[in-house]
């Protein structure tokens with residue numbers, strides 16, 4: 349029971365990678381604080397976590413609202429006076445060429461993925477530096493290493509988080525606080541339901557499960573890694589990008605286009621009218 353009695357906060361805990369990570373951590377029976385905007389969804393995850401024998405509580409907060417983030421950490425500090433791990437994970441993406449993204453979509457990506465993640469880190473760091481102990485884990489993306497057409501703003505937010513994480517890591521070392529960024533490739537979660545991408549994630553063969561990411565987040569807690577790329581092919585793309593940026597962008601956008609092609613092809617209908625003879 350390596351994490352038993354540790355206080356662990358997870359943002360974006362109501363679905364996808366956050367939920368899967370809560371369930372992975374739960375096996376060690378820590379005290380989990382599950383956070384996102386939806387109380388209803390969090391309650392469902394809490395029941396799943398408790399069924400595994402861990403303690404859990406829900407604390408809603410919209411990470412784009414700095415007062416709500418501040419209140420979240422005030423509550424945690426008052427109740428526990430410590431925070432061992434924060435999995436700073438809430439995020440979203442809208443996928444389209446820059447001219448087709450709405451101003452609202454752009455602002456939302458920057459607010460949640462950059463401002464939200466920075467504020468969560470800022471308040472977590474106040475508790476951790478005081479206690480001279482802690483681990484901040486942030487979800488960036490494979491898109492934090494590469495560039496893909498149609499993902500420009502999302503990519504910008506995730507590169508920002510890699511740079512932010514690297515810098516905070518340098519600052520936090522003196523306070524015995526670790527900082528890690530996680531960089532997944534495509535993951536089968538609700539992310540793609542709201543992303544407006546023409547991608548059927550179920551058909552994207554290379555997509556991994558949120559449980560595979562959760563396993564790497566869990567393992568990261570026991571190491572002091574700067575970056576964790578998952579799956580292994582994500583590492584390969586990141587390395588290749590250094591030397592062949594255009595090729596990697598082309599390959600990845602081609603994979604997405606192939607999925608679109610299969611989508612467009614209605615397999616229930618014949619491609620030609622077999623009764624028609626010339």
Ligand code: NJP
Pocket residue numbers: 359360361362363364365366383384385386389409410411412437438439440441460487488489490491531532533534535536537538539540558
């Ligand atoms: O997506 P999803 P993922 N304030 O939609 C929460 C990154 N990533 O698990 O507020 C607070 O299932 C939302 O909760 P709710 C991605 O960028 C993904 O895939 O209740 N919370 C939900 O719990 C993100 O950073 C892929 O609606 C807010 C959670 O965020 C992280 O993985 C690939 C919020 C989103 O869960 C988790 O995304 C990759 C707000 N304002 C990186 N807005 C991928 N799926 O392929 C949203 O490289 N949430």
